[in-house]
Amino acid sequence: MNAKLETAATAAPTAPIKRRERRNPLDYSSMRWMQIVLAGNFMFLYFPILALVAFSFNDSKRNITWQGFTLKYYEKAWNNIALHDAFMNTMTIATISTLVSTTFGTMLGLAIYRYKFPGKALYDGWIHLPIVIPEICMGVSMLAFFAAMNIPLGIFTITVSHIAFSIPFVAVVVRARMSGFDPSFEEASTDLGANQWQTFWNVTFPYMMPGVVAGALLAFTLSLDDFVITFFTSGPGSTTFPIKIYSMVRFSVTPEVNAASTALIVITLTLTITAMTIQSRSARRQGK
Amino acid sequence: MEDWRKSKAAFAIFMAPATFWLLLFFTVPLAIIWVYSFGERGPQGQTELAVSLENYARAVEWIPLKILWKSLWIATISTVICLLLGFPLAMGVAFAPKRWKNPLLLIVILPFWTNLLIRTYAWIAILRISGFLNFGLEWAHGLLDAGFGVIGMPGLMGEFQPLELLYNNSAVIVGLVYVNLPFLVLPLYATLEKLDKSYLEASLDLGAGQWRTFFSVTVPLTMPGIASGVLLAFILSLGTFLTPDLLGGTDSMMIGNLIAQEFGPSRDWPFGSALSFVLMYVTFFVLWLRATVASRSSGVGEAG
Numbered sequence: 148m149n150a151k152l153e154t155a156a157t158a159a160p161t162a163p164i165k166r167r168e169r170r171n172p173l174d175y176s177s178m179r180w181m182q183i184v185l186a187g188n189f190m191f192l193y194f195p196i197l198a199l200v201a202f203s204f205n206d207s208k209r210n211i212t213w214q215g216f217t218l219k220y221y222e223k224a225w226n227n228i229a230l231h232d233a234f235m236n237t238m239t240i241a242t243i244s245t246l247v248s249t250t251f252g253t254m255l256g257l258a259i260y261r262y263k264f265p266g267k268a269l270y271d272g273w274i275h276l277p278i279v280i281p282e283i284c285m286g287v288s289m290l291a292f293f294a295a296m297n298i299p300l301g302i303f304t305i306t307v308s309h310i311a312f313s314i315p316f317v318a319v320v321v322r323a324r325m326s327g328f329d330p331s332f333e334e335a336s337t338d339l340g341a342n343q344w345q346t347f348w349n350v351t352f353p354y355m356m357p358g359v360v361a362g363a364l365l366a367f368t369l370s371l372d373d374f375v376i377t378f379f380t381s382g383p384g385s386t387t388f389p390i391k392i393y394s395m396v397r398f399s400v401t402p403e404v405n406a407a408s409t410a411l412i413v414i415t416l417t418l419t420i421t422a423m424t425i426q427s428r429s430a431r432r433q434g435k
Numbered sequence: 436m437e438d439w440r441k442s443k444a445a446f447a448i449f450m451a452p453a454t455f456w457l458l459l460f461f462t463v464p465l466a467i468i469w470v471y472s473f474g475e476r477g478p479q480g481q482t483e484l485a486v487s488l489e490n491y492a493r494a495v496e497w498i499p500l501k502i503l504w505k506s507l508w509i510a511t512i513s514t515v516i517c518l519l520l521g522f523p524l525a526m527g528v529a530f531a532p533k534r535w536k537n538p539l540l541l542i543v544i545l546p547f548w549t550n551l552l553i554r555t556y557a558w559i560a561i562l563r564i565s566g567f568l569n570f571g572l573e574w575a576h577g578l579l580d581a582g583f584g585v586i587g588m589p590g591l592m593g594e595f596q597p598l599e600l601l602y603n604n605s606a607v608i609v610g611l612v613y614v615n616l617p618f619l620v621l622p623l624y625a626t627l628e629k630l631d632k633s634y635l636e637a638s639l640d641l642g643a644g645q646w647r648t649f650f651s652v653t654v655p656l657t658m659p660g661i662a663s664g665v666l667l668a669f670i671l672s673l674g675t676f677l678t679p680d681l682l683g684g685t686d687s688m689m690i691g692n693l694i695a696q697e698f699g700p701s702r703d704w705p706f707g708s709a710l711s712f713v714l715m716y717v718t719f720f721v722l723w724l725r726a727t728v729a730s731r732s733s734g735v736g737e738a739g
Contacts (some may be wrong), residue, residue, distance in 0.1 A: 192613075254449040258649060284711040308460065
């Protein structure tokens with residue numbers, strides 16, 4: 148990190164050292180104290196995660212001094228039946244939740260982009276509520292709801308809740324994507340004789356697609372990562388990966404937990420970076 | 436934008452599924468706990484409907500009030516620390532040479548994409564008795580001890596006592612700062628990035644020092660970003676459940692943990708519901724404050 152910062156700083160001013168006093172006083176990033184502050188901040192941000200990842204490969208139960216490289220804790224985590232089941236549950240829930248919330252959220256995002264209707268500001272505020280209210284409030288309300296409806300807690304209740312909090316996120320992403328759309332393309336399409344469906348599938352939908360994919364990946368990671376709401380809507384036998392890690396964490400700090408956590412970090416990061424790449428690539432193409 | 440009346444069928448088809456889902460699985464559940472919050476706890480812990488404000492009155496009794504107060508206090512301290520760390524961080528990124536901005540920004544938000552639970556768990560490994568921090572301290576202690584031995588004062592440092600860093604309020608604050616820092620840095624960065632640097636140059640040219648320029652020019656001009664980030668970090672800290680649950684001790688219970696307890700072991704759902712609504716009202720108040728600050732300062736920006 149530090150080395151990167153050094154290069155960041157030295158790459159910028161090309162002026163010779165002699166003219167140091169004429170250095171731009173706003174060039175904070177080349178000032179020593181700013182570099183120290185940034186390096187400190189980055190260390191604070193990264194040390195915990197890097198330590199966790201590094202020690203998942205450590206050949207020692209004590210988990211504090213480095214004893215050598217091993218993959219045995221990954222093997223152990225992989226062969227842990229409970230962890231394995233939890234992982235499968237998580238994948239099932241995330242897949243169903245993503246499919247449903249992406250479909251509904253995309254339709255919603257498109258409708259909000261396209262139509263003017265009375266009470267729109269209020270409606271808009273309402274669909275943003277699941278994003279802003281504290282997770283714990285949503286979690287306990289779902290628990291109370293399923294209890295009142297006599298629905299036993301399990302994979303079904305978790306999935307339903309995940310869909311509910313993912314829809315607004317997908318809608319926001321899709322709508323943001325559509326805000327850059329030029330309606331004259333649609334007009335051109337209808338002028339050239341295409342009907343509404345043809346126009347939608349051949350003109351609007353392809354434009355919207357990167358937003359839909361980004362929204363879907365977001366929904367998937369939200370479901371994969373959720374702890375608080377799942378905690379209140381899961382029952383016996385419907386443990387998800389984060390819930391399982393939580394119960395292991397409460398028990399003790401072991402390299403096995405580190406290995407399971409590292410696996411989850413890798414999955415989430417891969418998905419998020421894919422989503423970001425798709426979004427920025429489509430934005431760039433749009434720019435041209 | 437089209438008027439919905441022009442194509443009622445399409446409008447209905449697109450809006451209906453999500454609206455239905457959010458009504459049934461978001462709004463109805465909230466309505467249920469809203470109704471419960473006026474109810475009573477039966478002798479077996481079941482919820483009996485009633486119309487009383489007793490649960491809200493209980494929320495301001497001594498022990499819940501102390502927990503609410505503590506939550507506000509912990510959220511405030513962690514937000515202030517976030518700001519002290521986040522401002523230089525946001526400035527460092529915003530004033531970096533152009534081609535370094537995006538990579539630096541990515542470095543800031545990358546940890547934020549890892550699971551909240553894992554990020555919190557990582558701190559247990561650092562702060563516990565046999566954790567990395569105590570390990571580092573022991574090492575430094577040993578080094579100092581050896582140093583004193585060399586200059587002829589062996590044993591001056593005494594025996595190393597590992598510090599109790601985990602399961603207390605400070606651990607909760609550290610955890611909250613860690614988890615919420617990006618939420619404060621991002622809005623702050625966005626405003627600093629848009630800030631017209633010529634104002635700062637003018638201030639420096641006219642003889643103000645760096646500090647004076649910072650406090651009289653940079654801070655006032657980036658107030659909307661500061662307010663937005665600070666209030667966001669604040670509501671996230673206030674509504675937290677996981678951080679105090681994993682890193683806190685017996686006396687670091689925050690409002691989120693109290694709600695979880697009422698819905699869990701204590702089985703007093705009406706009281707838990709009332710507490711949830713108290714937390715939501717506080718959150719809405721802070722969000723309203725954030726919107727007000729944003730709209731007012733955007734007016735100022737246009738005038739300037």
